[in-house]
Amino acid sequence: MSRRRMEGDFAEHRETVAPLMLFFNVIHANDTSLVGGKGANLGALTHAGVRVPPGFCVTTRAYELFIAQLPDRDARFAALDKLDGTDVEAARRAAETMRAALNELPVPADVAEAVKESWHSLGVDDPLAVRSSATAEDLPGASFAGQQDTYLNVRGEAPLLDAVRRCWISLFTD
DSSP states (O other), X not given: OOHHHHHXXXXXXXXXOOOSEEEGGGOXXXXXXXXXXXXXXXXXXXXXXXXXXXXXXXXXXXXXXXXXXSTTHHHHXXXXXXXXXXXXXXXXXXXXXXXXXXXXXXXXXXXXXXXXXXXXXXXXXXXXXXXXXXXTSSBTTBOOTTOSOXXXXXXXXXXXHHHHHHHHHGGGOO
């Protein structure tokens, strides 16, 4: 699917179905629930005419499809919700257990295909940066920027997909 077609599809279906990928030039400042604070800011900068290197965001819908594969996910999240912040070792164990379970999961096939299509439309020769852009990051009352992993100089299809997956998993870093 061409970049232009993906952008047109998004504009047409913005209110009904969240896409898996969004290019910076179709992201707006109010799209934080889809692409996080960093992604929304990249879109806003692009619209303001700032020279931003071309790129795309993997949306929260793609992350939700990844997390949906997790066996016993409701029980796993309930265990995390029970943490009260007073027992650091319990938090570390819970985070490690969650990361280990997520590390067994592949990037869902439709997400992998969308990432590959987006990457190919940009050109496959340049190295990429794969960074988190969490929806709870850079909020007016709190900032969690930099707590998730970043992967620089990513080259190639398999390393790109693995960096996306590892970035998602890093959400559960203690």
